[in-house]
Amino acid sequence: MLNEFMNAAIAQAEKGIVHGHGGPFGAVVIKDGKIVGRGHNMVIGKKNPTLHGEIMAIADACRHLGTHDLSGCDMYTTSEPCPMCLCATMWANIRNTYYGCTLADNDRIGFRDERFRSVLNINYEKIKNLHELDRDACLALFDRYNHTKGKKTY
Numbered sequence: 001m002l003n004e005f006m007n008a009a010i011a012q013a014e015k016g017i018v019h020g021h022g023g024p025f026g027a028v029v030i031k032d033g034k035i036v037g038r039g040h041n042m043v044i045g046k047k048n049p050t051l052h053g054e055i056m057a058i059a060d061a062c063r064h065l066g067t068h069d070l071s072g073c074d075m076y077t078t079s080e081p082c083p084m085c086l087c088a089t090m091w092a093n094i095r096n097t098y099y100g101c102t103l104a105d106n107d108r109i110g111f112r113d114e115r116f117r118s119v120l121n122i123n124y125e126k127i128k129n130l131h132e133l134d135r136d137a138c139l140a141l142f143d144r145y146n147h148t149k150g151k152k153t154y
Contacts, residue, residue: 016040037061100138
């Protein structure tokens, strides 16, 4: 059974795909069992390479909670966070991050995340608060994205 919060992250990603905002990347931030932040990739839509789904969800959660400190919050995201988003979760004090697809899956649909991980020499296996969840559902999302007309990778 699909986790309800991962389902919400997938819905965010689908919203971004439908509107041509960017890749199949959606995220939600959870506090006390409730969604406090939502976001999807806006790189193409806003012409800004930093507007990944996780960044958008963190910004939304901070706005809703009125704080920069998201201690006690968890994130659900359709893909393992890229190095930039991983660091953003650390700066925001996100407790746990649950992700669907891996960085290698991102590469398979034309994104460069694995290369950045390699260049920066980040050992994701040592990061204890990253947890894979509902990968099959997120792979299906990636497949839908891969068949989208006019999609752009970056």
